[in-house]
Amino acid sequence: NLIVSETSAPSGSVCILVDSRCISSGVELLTSLRQRHAATVHVCSLDSSYFIVSNRMAVERQSQSDLAAAQNRKRLAERVNSLQGLFERVCIIVEKDRTKTGEASRPFQRTRYFDSTLAALVRLGVRPLWSDGAEESAGLLADVARLEHRKGHGIGIPVEVKGQHRQQALQLYLSLPSVNYVQALNMSHNFTSIAQLINSPIEAIQKGGCMSRPKAEEIYRFLRYSCDSFLMNMSKSGKNS
Amino acid sequence: MENKAPELLNAVPPYGHMICSDKWRNSSFIQGLKGGGVKIIFETELGVADFLLPNKSSVLYVSECDIIAGSSYKRKVVRYRNAGSSFQELVLVEKTRLSEQYFPAVQKFVVFDLGLSLLPISGQADASQLIAQMVHGEGRENPFRRKSSSRLLDPLVLALVQQIPGVGKVKALVLLRHFSSIQQLCNASPGELEPIVGQAGAQQIHSFFHKHTAGT
Numbered sequence: 001n002l003i004v005s006e007t008s009a010p011s012g013s014v015c016i017l018v019d020s021r022c023i024s025s026g027v028e029l030l031t032s033l034r035q036r037h038a039a040t041v042h043v044c045s046l047d048s049s050y051f052i053v054s055n056r057m058a059v060e061r062q063s064q065s066d067l068a069a070a071q072n073r074k075r076l077a078e079r080v081n082s083l084q085g086l087f088e089r090v091c092i093i094v095e096k097d098r099t100k101t102g103e104a105s106r107p108f109q110r111t112r113y114f115d116s117t118l119a120a121l122v123r124l125g126v127r128p129l130w131s132d133g134a135e136e137s138a139g140l141l142a143d144v145a146r147l148e149h150r151k152g153h154g155i156g157i158p159v160e161v162k163g164q165h166r167q168q169a170l171q172l173y174l175s176l177p178s179v180n181y182v183q184a185l186n187m188s189h190n191f192t193s194i195a196q197l198i199n200s201p202i203e204a205i206q207k208g209g210c211m212s213r214p215k216a217e218e219i220y221r222f223l224r225y226s227c228d229s230f231l232m233n234m235s236k237s238g239k240n241s
Numbered sequence: 242m243e244n245k246a247p248e249l250l251n252a253v254p255p256y257g258h259m260i261c262s263d264k265w266r267n268s269s270f271i272q273g274l275k276g277g278g279v280k281i282i283f284e285t286e287l288g289v290a291d292f293l294l295p296n297k298s299s300v301l302y303v304s305e306c307d308i309i310a311g312s313s314y315k316r317k318v319v320r321y322r323n324a325g326s327s328f329q330e331l332v333l334v335e336k337t338r339l340s341e342q343y344f345p346a347v348q349k350f351v352v353f354d355l356g357l358s359l360l361p362i363s364g365q366a367d368a369s370q371l372i373a374q375m376v377h378g379e380g381r382e383n384p385f386r387r388k389s390s391s392r393l394l395d396p397l398v399l400a401l402v403q404q405i406p407g408v409g410k411v412k413a414l415v416l417l418r419h420f421s422s423i424q425q426l427c428n429a430s431p432g433e434l435e436p437i438v439g440q441a442g443a444q445q446i447h448s449f450f451h452k453h454t455a456g457t
Contacts (some may be wrong), residue, residue, distance in 0.1 A: 073384060076385075077384050077385045080385050081385065110363070110367055110370070112370065112374060115370055115371045115374040115375075116374045116378055117384075118360065118371070118374075119371070119374050119375045119378050120378065120383045120384055120385045121385060122329075122331065122358055122360070123296060123298075123329070123378075123383055123385075124383065124385050124386065126385075127352070127358055128358065128359070128360065129348070129352065130336075130344070130348060130359070130361055136345070143349070143353060144353070147353055165449075165452055165454060166454050168404065168406060168449070169454045171404050172401060172404040172405075175397070175400055175401045175404050176401065177392070177394075177397055188454055191454065192453055192454065193450065193451050193452060193453055193454055194427070194449070194450045194451075194452075194454065195427050195428070195450040195451045198423060198424050198427045198428075198450070199424065199427070199428070222394060222397070222398070222423070223422065223423045223424050224422050224423075224424050225394050225398060225422055225423075226421040226422045227394075227395045227398050227399075227417045227421050227422065228395060
């Protein structure tokens with residue numbers, strides 16, 4: 001388990017959650033975030049490799065060439081779809097490809113495919129950010145996290161989850177529909193017990209989970225949703241596990 | 242003429258067309274677009290925006306010259322944003338060998354200070370290719386559009402119940418047959434749970450829901 005322990009953000013610095021899959025490709029970026037931008041970086045297990053910079057915003061990082069490759073589109077579409085289901089705002093950092101030392105940098109060949117992917121993303125409200133390398137990407141992440149913090153959406157709770165029961169509660173909150181990791185963290189911090197969340201009115205779920213009203217309503221309804229015994233019998237033999 | 246402008250600001254060009262500010266009439270950008278099969282309607286009263294696209298986007302073009310000339314581009318972008326168009330607002334920025342060094346500052350201003358979307362292009366040829374994709378893309382299905390799937394909630398409820406320690410799929414199904422919702426299950430007393438999962442199981446489930454979690 002790759003939980004890197006660091007405590008909650010001291011005042012003035014921002015907190016960024018990073019998926020553990022970002023580590024191998026992002027050593028330089030993570031180092032820069034910690035050292036140059038004094039950000040509190042907490043590594044955790046998210047559902048795919050992205051960054052969480054506030055209670056409502058996720059940032060995906062893609063190299064220019066990955067964004068331009070047709071074979072990646074389906075996977076990228078799935079990831080963007082899932083992020084848009086979990087977060088109110090989604091940014092994508094498009095990073096220039098790294099050139100090996102000694103290798104002449106080839107100019108990026110902009111294709112129709114790249115343009116149409118870009119147009120489609122912008123159309124759906126995904127905000128592109130442009131970076132020339134890991135160092136600059138770290139700066140953009142820190143900037144966007146600071147901006148979100150100023151707007152009152154910064155991650156303001158301890159990001160470490162201590163103790164087995166709290167870990168289990170966090171996992172349960174994560175299995176609520178459309179709940180992202182930082183909202184689950186907020187819930188496990190703000191509700192005294194799981195039962196308190198389950199019996200809370202919509203307003204309290206919205207406040208405790210730091211989420212939008214529609215999402216709080218969705219959770220409220222989900223917790224009271226009565227399972228159809230016929231469907232429950234079906235799923236017994238089905239492939240839902 | 243004065244009151245004509247706001248109307249035009251919100252005119253949606255027909256599919257395959259774009260509305261273009263008159264000042265672009267003889268540019269290589271327009272040549273490129275014609276080559277890309279986009280039909281162009283020129284308009285002198287477009288106000289601050291440079292182009293309007295059929296997908297209800299309005300586009301502002303910031304050239305290399307604008308950027309190198311100093312901070313005057315800022316006024317242009319601010320005016321564009323303050324025009325308050327109902328369209329999606331996009332800013333194309335020429336990122337060239339000359340303007341490259343200013344690009345981070347331009348991005349900070351356009352995206353972080355003003356909250357607009359920025360797309361870099363290397364010049365007018367790039368821009369016409371991108372705009373052509375946007376104009377034609379409107380007729381195609383967006384590959385990133387979320388399929389609004391009516392998700393079945395039962396499997397999600399079942400999965401959540403299995404997060405309770407000691408409860409696997411079989412026990413979860415049995416529990417949900419007796420207490421059909423998560424809330425009912427949570428509020429069941431150990432006495433009510435006991436006939437289904439035994440005394441130890443009943444205690445475990447009840448305390449899982451009610452045990453203190455918050456605080457540090």
